Amino acid sequence: MATLPGPLESRLLRLLYCDGPLSRWELHEQVGVRPSTVSATVSALIDRGMLKQNESKPAYGRGRPPVPVEINDSGWGVLGLAIEPGRVSVGYLTPYGRVLGRTLSRKVSRSEAVVTDAKDLLERAMTDQVSAVGVSLPGLMDPVQHKLVLSAAAPGQLMVDLDPIYQAANGCPVILENDMHAIAAQRLLTGSSSAEEDSLLVSVRDGAIGAAMLVDGKPNRGCVTGGNELGHMRFDVKTDRCHCRREGCLACIFSTRFMRSRDEKDAAADSTLTDRLATFDGHDPTVAMILDYLAMALGNAINLIRPSRVILIGEMLQPRLAQSYLAQRVRREMLPGLVGRVHLDISSSPAPSPVEAAGWLALAATYYEEWRQNIYLPPEAQPAKRT
Numbered sequence: 001m002a003t004l005p006g007p008l009e010s011r012l013l014r015l016l017y018c019d020g021p022l023s024r025w026e027l028h029e030q031v032g033v034r035p036s037t038v039s040a041t042v043s044a045l046i047d048r049g050m051l052k053q054n055e056s057k058p059a060y061g062r063g064r065p066p067v068p069v070e071i072n073d074s075g076w077g078v079l080g081l082a083i084e085p086g087r088v089s090v091g092y093l094t095p096y097g098r099v100l101g102r103t104l105s106r107k108v109s110r111s112e113a114v115v116t117d118a119k120d121l122l123e124r125a126m127t128d129q130v131s132a133v134g135v136s137l138p139g140l141m142d143p144v145q146h147k148l149v150l151s152a153a154a155p156g157q158l159m160v161d162l163d164p165i166y167q168a169a170n171g172c173p174v175i176l177e178n179d180m181h182a183i184a185a186q187r188l189l190t191g192s193s194s195a196e197e198d199s200l201l202v203s204v205r206d207g208a209i210g211a212a213m214l215v216d217g218k219p220n221r222g223c224v225t226g227g228n229e230l231g232h233m234r235f236d237v238k239t240d241r242c243h244c245r246r247e248g249c250l251a252c253i254f255s256t257r258f259m260r261s262r263d264e265k266d267a268a269a270d271s272t273l274t275d276r277l278a279t280f281d282g283h284d285p286t287v288a289m290i291l292d293y294l295a296m297a298l299g300n301a302i303n304l305i306r307p308s309r310v311i312l313i314g315e316m317l318q319p320r321l322a323q324s325y326l327a328q329r330v331r332r333e334m335l336p337g338l339v340g341r342v343h344l345d346i347s348s349s350p351a352p353s354p355v356e357a358a359g360w361l362a363l364a365a366t367y368y369e370e371w372r373q374n375i376y377l378p379p380e381a382q383p384a385k386r387t
Contacts, residue, residue, distance in 0.1 A: 002131055002172045005050075008033060008041050010369040013050065016071050017095070017189075017367055021054055023066035042069055049075035050095075050131070071095045076131045078366070080359025081122055081165070082179070083137045085152045085243075088118045090125045093359035095366075097189065103355050111154045115164050122168040132173045134361030135165060136182040136354065138210065139229075143176040152208075155243035175361045175372060180212035180228075181219040182357035183313070185364035185371070188217045200307040202230060202298070203351055204314035206273055207255035209297075213305060218371060228305075233297045253293045262286050274315075277322045291326050299333020302342055313347040 005013060011031050016022060022030075028038040045051040052072040073094050081090045091103035104121045108114050122133065139151030141162075148160035166174050177185075184201055197217070203210040209231035213220040231251035232244055239252035252258055256273045263286055276287045302310060310330075317323060323346050331339050352360065365372040 004132060004173045004365055004372065005045075005369070007369045008037070009045060010367055012038070012041060012045065013071065014367040016051070016069065021068035021070035023068050025066060027069075046072075049129075076129050078359050078362035079122070079125055079130050079133045080182075080355045080357065080362065081118060081133060081135045082182075082354030082358045083114060083118055083135070083151075083153045084179075084354055085138070085155070088114060088121055089355045090118075090121045091355040091359065092125065092127075092130070093356065093363065095363070097186070097356070097360055097363060099353070099356055099359070103353075111157060114154050115148075115160060115162060119164040119168040122165060126168070126170055126172070130172055132175060132362035132365060133169045134182065134185075134358040134363075134365075135162075135174060135176045136179040136358035136361060137176075138179050138208075141176055141178070146176075150244070152243045173362075173365070175365045177361050178210075178212070178219070179354065179357065180210040181221070182354075182361045183210075183351060184212050184214055184217075184219050186352050186357050186360035187311075189360060189364055189367065197308045199309040199311055200228070200301060200305065201311050202313070204254065204294070204312060204317055206316065207251055207257065209251045209254055209294075211301070213307070218368075228301070230297055230301060233300065235293055235296070237293070250293060250297045254290055259286055259290060262289070277316055278319050280319060280322045280325070282321065282325055287322075288325070291322065292329055295326055295329030296333055298330045302330070302338060303333075303335050306338060307342060309343045309345060311345045311347060313349075313351045315350055317346055 012027055015027060015030055024039045024042055025035065027042065028035045031038065042051060046053060049072055051069045052075065054068045054070060073096055077092050077094050077100065079090055079092055086108055087105060088108060089103055089105040092100050094100050104125055106117050106121060108117050137148060137151050137153050139153065140149040141147065142149055146162045146166055148154060148162055150158060154160050180201065180203060183203060199214045201212045201214055211228040211230035213228050231249060232242065233250045234246060234248040235253065237248050237253060239247050239249065239258055241247055242249040242252050259273050259276065276284060280287050282288065298310065317326065327344055330344060334342065
């Protein structure tokens, strides 16, 4: 049965991921553990196929030449299983986070079939080289009881049993997380987010707003695994009914459907919110109203949690005039004492694909032992399920 690396193994793997190749002696100097312990741990990781040994470096002075080791990027990898509204996808990632081969994907026509479809795809993708599986979903979930509590991926359903997915993993560790936490894992491991900063990470897509509160670069999970559900902040405005069964949710406002419902009759019927943001110059009243609601939500969140930085990701907010308008409106909504202290960043890099982000969950659990605390429990340590 595959297992996640232990604390020292994770530290060594993380050092080699960030700085490798390194010799056993260099690893010993960096982790401060006895050379014999480091050497034995490295040998065990080589036996598991996670590390490989390179040719010796030239020796200077007496003694044997140092033998560097590095991550064996062809010997193991992880799977990312992304469950989204109307679709499930799975793909294989190398130890450095590169998607390898073809991503398997399937449309889900009925919300009742989402777990079955995810199980089928995962069974097809599992190989002996998979060391862990990252599973990302929107909404709230309980990773200990293997339950999906509430999610747009399974509208109208509560406490959905995810055990079939764990069974399809065939004993491989499963890291179940909110989809925004998956993006946070990718940003932490690629150096896009600071490990010393408290941030609010916000993903903006057409009809979908996600957020995660990051403390020291890692999600503040709360009592169950879920994001900071910014998309369900409600306003007194008529919208379609959200999957949470209420109207006025921010995710419904920031959408092409809402834009078209508020447009004048002569507006282009086939334009999307992305199209209109690309040409936004401050004089489009419908788009300005939508950005105003987004700014109010961001301002409310900033005033409540007071992060050091707010990071917005999503291709929809790349147009500079839309960025400038939104930034001005957000600062208007912030408490005066926070305006100069909270940094607002709109990321220029695209968000990772859902499968890629899900795979980064498994990589974060591999390289950061503390990332998986209270998330992954081996079968023998899991509490009895409630009935």
